[in-house]
Amino acid sequence: MARDVEFVLDKQGVHELLNCKELMDGMQQIGDEVASRAGDGYAADTRPGKVRAHTFIKAITSHAYFSNLKHNTLLKAIQR
Numbered sequence: 027m028a029r030d031v032e033f034v035l036d037k038q039g040v041h042e043l044l045n046c047k048e049l050m051d052g053m054q055q056i057g058d059e060v061a062s063r064a065g066d067g068y069a070a071d072t073r074p075g076k077v078r079a080h081t082f083i084k085a086i087t088s089h090a091y092f093s094n095l096k097h098n099t100l101l102k103a104i105q106r
Contacts, residue, residue, distance in 0.1 A: 044077065044079060045075070045078065053072050056081070057070025057071070061103075067090025068083060
């Protein structure tokens with residue numbers, strides 16, 4: 027005879043988990059790895075959000091910016 031199991035998701039707990047420091051540290055580490063694969067002039071920045079943390083990888087020099095426009099450097103660095 028099967029039992030019915032009820033599962034209730036704690037939305038506040040999930041929100042805290044998706045914005046916790048440990049998760050953000052791991053995301054920052056991955057972002058730094060991608061930025062280093064892209065080359066000089068790229069940097070990663072991790073921030074908490076309303077729902078979950080976000081990591082941004084961006085060109086911080088004009089040379090890197092235009093190189094990314096022409097060669098899709100960040101996209102290629104992510105795909106490695």
